[in-house]
Amino acid sequence: MLDLLSSQPTAFISLAVILGLLVGSFLNVVIHRLPIMLEREWREQCAWLDGEHAAAAEAASYDLVRPRSACPRCGHPIAWYENIPLLSWLCLRGRCSACGTAISRRYPLVEALTGLLFGYAAWRWGTAWTTPAVWLLLASLVALAFIDLDTRLLPDNVTLPLAWAGLLVNLDGVLVPLPEAVIGAVAGYLVLWSVYHLFKLLTGKEGMGFGDFKLLAALGAWLGWKMLLPILLAASISGAVVGIGLILFAGHDRAKPIPFGPWLVLGGLIALFWGEALLRFWLG
Secondary structure, eight states: HHHHHHHHHHHHHHHEEEHHHHHHHHHHHHHHHHHHHHHHHHHHHHHHTTTTTHHHHHHHHHSSSSSSSOOTTOBBBBGGGGTTTHHHHHHHHBTTTTTTOOOOTTHHHHHHHHHHHHHHHHHHTTTHHHHHHHHHHHHHHHHHHHHHHHHHHHOHHHHHHHHHHHHHHHGTTTSOHHHHHHHHHHHHHHHHHHHHHHHHHHHHHOOOOHHHHHHHHHHHHOOOGGHHHHHHHHHHHHHHHHHHHHHHHHHHOTTOOSSSSSHHHHHHHHHHHHHHHHHHHTOO
16 A cells, blocks of 8 residues: 555645645644633532532533534534535635534634645655654644644643654654654753743743643654754744734734744744754754
8 A cells, every 4th residue: 555655646645635634624623622621620620629529520521522513603513514624614605504603714724734734744754654653743733833822721631642752753763863852852841941930030920831841842852852943943033023013013912921832833843844954054
């Protein structure tokens, strides 16, 4: 099968794009539901600690599978043919088929972005085992970026398994040698941990969340310590440019924090696809 796909690169890339669209559709569910699931879990734990055992039990199951997806306004269950990535949104003209409520453009955006990233990875690494490993990384990064945009939260449920997965993938040096991956994970965490505590010491305020440390540690585990500087430079520059633009042109409140996770994700994508070229350029 791999030999057949290797001889038909266009077909393999097309399949990768389709797979990415399907994964992107699932990521939309993760982005929406995972923060709600975590909040419910925290409430249950608080209720249990307060002795409210009965209140700690949720009446209805809520996870990534249950209940069935439905329109948040009218409750219309979404049929399978209304859930085809990109096509359903276009055919429905971005509206619920029952009540006409607008469907966020976020859904086709996540699907299209994931499809493009999967297709580019397939073009870049072909049918090597590197490709499915990179797909796992890409799917996780897309989910984390949009969750952080919505909630300013980078869930441990994603960042910590992603870090361990990076170390496991690099046991055989799939992306970088294992020593570079281990040092990358440790250094990635400690760099932002140090920045956080230094900023707090100087200003008395928290400049970022602990999820940012764990995300950079995960990127270090996947891409190695050499990529930490390109990741941080890309994240800092892009975050600063967007932040200044929002303040100057969109009236963004300076006191309201801007999530740093999406920019770390952007830096990670740049390092993943073009990091080696950038390092060669910088080193002359």
